[in-house]
Amino acid sequence: MSFDDIKLLLTQKFGEGVVTGEERTGLQPALLIDPDRIVEVCLELRNNPKTYFDFLSCLTGMDYGVEAGRFGVVYHLSSIPYHLQLTLKISKPNDRSEDNLPSFPSVSSVYRTADWHEREAYDLVGIFFEGHPDLRRILLPDDWEGYPLRKDYKTAEYYKGIKID
Amino acid sequence: MHNEQDFSLSFEMTWWFSRIKDLETISKYNEALYRYQQKITNAAVEDMVLNMGPQHPSTHGVLRLELITDGEIVKEVIPHIGYLHRCFEKHAESLTYQQTIPFTDRMDYLASMNNSHAWVMGVEKMLGIDKDIPKRIEYIRVLVCELNRIASHLIAIGTYGIDIGAFTPFLWCFRDREHIMGMLEWASGSRMLYNYIWVGGLFYDLPVGFEERCREFVEYFKPKMVELNQLLTDNQIFISRTANVGVLPMDVAINYGCSGPVLRGAGLKYDLRRIDNYSVYPELEFDIPVGKGEMGTLGDCWDRYKVRVDEIEQSLRMVEQCLDRLQKELKRTPDFDPRAKLPRKLTPKAQDYYARCEGAKGELGFYFVHDNERSEIPFRAKARGPSYNNLSVLPELGKNVMIADLVAIIGSLDFVLGEVDR
Numbered sequence: 001m002s003f004d005d006i007k008l009l010l011t012q013k014f015g016e017g018v019v020t021g022e023e024r025t026g027l028q029p030a031l032l033i034d035p036d037r038i039v040e041v042c043l044e045l046r047n048n049p050k051t052y053f054d055f056l057s058c059l060t061g062m063d064y065g066v067e068a069g070r071f072g073v074v075y076h077l078s079s080i081p082y083h084l085q086l087t088l089k090i091s092k093p094n095d096r097s098e099d100n101l102p103s104f105p106s107v108s109s110v111y112r113t114a115d116w117h118e119r120e121a122y123d124l125v126g127i128f129f130e131g132h133p134d135l136r137r138i139l140l141p142d143d144w145e146g147y148p149l150r151k152d153y154k155t156a157e158y159y160k161g162i163k164i165d
Numbered sequence: 166m167h168n169e170q171d172f173s174l175s176f177e178m179t180w181w182f183s184r185i186k187d188l189e190t191i192s193k194y195n196e197a198l199y200r201y202q203q204k205i206t207n208a209a210v211e212d213m214v215l216n217m218g219p220q221h222p223s224t225h226g227v228l229r230l231e232l233i234t235d236g237e238i239v240k241e242v243i244p245h246i247g248y249l250h251r252c253f254e255k256h257a258e259s260l261t262y263q264q265t266i267p268f269t270d271r272m273d274y275l276a277s278m279n280n281s282h283a284w285v286m287g288v289e290k291m292l293g294i295d296k297d298i299p300k301r302i303e304y305i306r307v308l309v310c311e312l313n314r315i316a317s318h319l320i321a322i323g324t325y326g327i328d329i330g331a332f333t334p335f336l337w338c339f340r341d342r343e344h345i346m347g348m349l350e351w352a353s354g355s356r357m358l359y360n361y362i363w364v365g366g367l368f369y370d371l372p373v374g375f376e377e378r379c380r381e382f383v384e385y386f387k388p389k390m391v392e393l394n395q396l397l398t399d400n401q402i403f404i405s406r407t408a409n410v411g412v413l414p415m416d417v418a419i420n421y422g423c424s425g426p427v428l429r430g431a432g433l434k435y436d437l438r439r440i441d442n443y444s445v446y447p448e449l450e451f452d453i454p455v456g457k458g459e460m461g462t463l464g465d466c467w468d469r470y471k472v473r474v475d476e477i478e479q480s481l482r483m484v485e486q487c488l489d490r491l492q493k494e495l496k497r498t499p500d501f502d503p504r505a506k507l508p509r510k511l512t513p514k515a516q517d518y519y520a521r522c523e524g525a526k527g528e529l530g531f532y533f534v535h536d537n538e539r540s541e542i543p544f545r546a547k548a549r550g551p552s553y554n555n556l557s558v559l560p561e562l563g564k565n566v567m568i569a570d571l572v573a574i575i576g577s578l579d580f581v582l583g584e585v586d587r
Contacts, residue, residue, distance in 0.1 A: 026516035027290065054419050058519060058530050058549040065544075076519045076532065080419065080433070083440055087519065101194065113422030116557040124254070128194065135197045139247040139586060142198055148255055149545075 001050055003029045006086060009051070013044055023089070030074075030087035035104055038075075038090050042110045045077060045086070053077040053086060056111035061121025062091070063150045069093050071102035071127055096152060098126070106132040124149040201243075208233045212240060215568075219248050223328050223572045226582030228556075230575075232568070239571055242563035244556065249586040257546035262288045262511045263364055265546070270358040272550060273584040275320055276525035278313040278349070281362045282306055283529045286443060287520025288364050291513035291533060294506070298365070301495040302503055303445045305371055306362055308487040309349060311480040312379075316345040317525035318473045318480075321579040325470060326397055328576035329406045334397045341389055344382050351375065364511055367503035376492050383481055383488075390477060398474060407470060408461030411562050411574035415464065421561065422554035425527025426476065427578060430456040430469030437523040449486050451479045466577035473579070511541045526579060527551030548587055552580035 001009075010018055010031070018041060021032040033041055045053040058076040072091025078084065094102035106129035108114040118129045119138040126147030129135055137144060143160075146153055157164060191199050208214050215232040218224040227248035233241040253272060257265045262284075269284045270277035289295040323338030346356050351372055353361035361368045397403055413423070418431040428435055436453045438446040454475030456468030491497075513535050521530040530549035537544070555578050562574050 027518055030517075056422055057521065057528060058532055058547065060532050060545070060547040062534070062545060074517075074532065076530070080435055085519075111422070112420045112561075113554055113557070116553065132197075134201070136201060137198075139250045141247070148252065149258075 001082065001084060003031075003086075006045075006051060007031060009048065010041060010044070014040065028085065028087050030089050032089050032091075035090040035092050038073075038088070039105050039107055039110060041088070042075070042077075042107050046110055051079060051084070052081045053079045053084070055080050056107075056113040056117075057085075059107075059114055059117035059121065061125035061127045061149070063125055064091065065151050066096070069095070071125070073104055073121065073127065075107070096150070098146075101126050101128040103128040103130055105130050106135075108132055123147075126150060205231070205233075208241075217571075219245075224575060225324060225580065228575075228580075228582055228585070230559075230563075230571075232563075232571070234568065237567050239563055239566055239568055242560045242571070244559055246556070246582070246585050249582050251587065253548055253587040254546055257543060257548075259542065261541040262543070263541075266363065267358065267360045269548075270360060271583060272548060272587055273317075273524060273526060273529075273552065273581045274357055275581055276310075276313045276317040277357060277359050278306075278309045278362065279317075279522070279524040280529065281360070282310050282444075283520060283522040283524060284531055285362050285364050286522060287518060287531045287533060288511065288513070290520060291516060291518050291535065292364075292508060292511065293513075294365060294508060297506060299506065300445070301491065301497075301501065302367055302506075304487050304490050304495055305367060305503075307445050307449070308379075308484060308491065309352065309359075309361065311483045311487070312345050312349065314525045315477050315480045315484075316342045316349075318477050319345075321473050322393070322397070322470065325576040325579070326403070328572050329403055331397060331400070331403060334393060337389070337393060337396070341386055344385070348375065348379060348382065351378075363504070363507060365507040366505065370497060370501060370503050371491075373497075376488050379484065380488055383485055387481065390474075390481075394474065398471065404460050404467060407466040407573055407577065409465050410461075410570050411466045411566070411577060412462045413464040413469075413558065413562060417561060418464070418558065421558040423527070423558055424551050424554065425523070425525070426469055426472040427527065427555045427558075429454065430472045430577075431464040432456050432458070432468075437521060437528060441521070443522055449483050451483050454479065466573050469577045469579075512539060514538055521549075524551055526581065526584070527555060550584035550587060552582075552584040553587075556580045556585055 007019055018034050018037050019031055020034055023030040045051050055078045057078045060074040062072040062074060064070040070091050071094050072089060075088040077086045090104060106118055108118060118132055121127045122135050123137040123139050205214055213234050215234050217230040217232055219227040219229040229245040231243040232239050253268055256268050266281050269280040272280050319338040319342045323335040326334035350356045353359040353368060413431050415431040415433050418428050432455055434453050434455050454472050456463055456472055460467045515536050515538055517534040519530055519532045521528055528551055532547040533543050534545040535543050563571050
């Protein structure tokens with residue numbers, strides 16, 4: 001199945017609104033998906049006998065910069081039976097305050113790989129995943145302040161009263 | 166009057182309750198943390214919470230496992246990682262592509278060559294120079310990668326033996342690995358963290374006489390593998406400890422994103438060296454070993470172990486084929502310069518690219534986002550370590566097993582904490 005076939009399959013199943021755009025400039029084309037419907041899209045791509053995208057290679061939390069003011073998640077799916085690869089992207093504008101994190105649906109019910117990868121995205125980029133079973137920080141300590149991979153992150157001067165050199 | 170045990174229990178309880186009180190307001194952002202603390206507090210009353218690690222030798226590094234145990238049975242495993250977090254992705258965002266290569270070496274430090282190979286292939290693909298790399302360089306890359314894979318699997322096998330209680334295989338594996346370390350040190354100048362594979366070329370050509378010495382090693386090593394098999398693989402005690410333990414079905418393995426020997430041990434013939442056909446792997450002959458459930462159930466610890474043993478033999482085959490080519494048609498010439506093709510500036514077009522290859526532990530991926538055509542620094546780089554995903558299946562495998570079996574399961578997953586924490 002080619003990239004266009006997959007796009008057609010999704011629009012036929014869920015309507016035109018589910019694919020909000022596409023990126024064909026790079027080596028790997030990407031589909032931009034409506035953030036609210038990413039779970040059903042992933043479930044369909046995984047279960048459809050024509051695609052069988054059963055392996056989530058990578059999940060990346062993205063901060064698109066202070067000027068863009070957008071946050072997103074990038075999914076790299078891979079189909080073991082058909083040797084296909086597909087990139088899905090979701091994003092939405094959000095402010096940078098810590099009381100209002102950008103929030104996306106969790107796909108950990110479809111791919112268990114997403115469990116730890118979403119925890120990592122929450123930990124480092126500060127993206128909240130709704131419906132995640134256990135969204136705690138994973139690489140940093142539980143009491144860490146801030147999200148280090150955000151573009152406006154300032155390195156802390158003190159950690160628990162200890163000066164960081 | 167309280168005796169000593171009562172005191173320690175009440176102290177522990179107050180400590181846990183004080184931790185819960187630290188969370189002044191429970192919002193949706195720290196609700197999971199609150200739930201976790203509640204669970205541990207309750208488990209400390211009914212069952213026993215046992216900390217395994219971060220300094221426990223059988224956790225293969227600084228991994229801390231919180232075990233909720235009922236007697237000798239593990240009811241739940243909660244892994245805590247991050248003790249070795251070195252901000253790889255943050256570093257990659259502030260260094261050029263070439264400067265990041267030494268940091269990739271430090272991810273999976275037991276197979277550094279494979280890491281830098283994956284990173285370099287991704288950058289070359291983005292630059293569009295992946296077809297211009299001379300054949301000799303590609304063969305040298307694959308040669309050192311396969312040697313490094315053998316070294317990594319030797320550690321996996323040796324330390325697995327020591328987890329189970331067999332001391333001799335550990336010493337034998339380390340003795341043989343030392344030969345590989347010596348050869349790679351001869352080529353790159355460093356024992357473990359090589360920085361040998363560069364974008365567009367290599368640090369240096371192989372030293373004169375490397376091919377001959379490497380061939381001697383292969384001849385020396387083949388009978389040693391037979392010995393190792395007799396000592397460990399067919400050992401009845403070893404089989405009893407590993408067969409039918411930690412059975413990982415194929416669908417669970419795929420859903421958790423396991424790859425490499427863990428996925429192949431579950432019976433799926435899936436190897437990126439054959440799927441993606443990158444570098445010179447399509448020109449090499451090798452088989453993909455899979456678990457067959459010979460000693461027990463398909464996907465048990467013994468199968469995962471056996472896949473690694475078989476992979477060593479396949480890697481030796483590949484090393485021999487690489488040496489054949491490197492000594493005949495791709496022979497070294499005086500004017501050969503492995504740095505001739507190094508690009509002056511590593512400035513790819515604005516794009517994003519997910520590069521993946523088969524590392525020693527499984528699918529090793531790098532996701533690059535590059536937004537500025539004049540910059541040599543990626544906007545965002547994400548590393549997908551195979552060990553990270555292979556480890557995430559541990560809470561599933563570690564349910565309702567004996568503590569001693571949990572040690573066998575951890576060893577059979579063969580993760581490196583440097584790659585889990587990055």
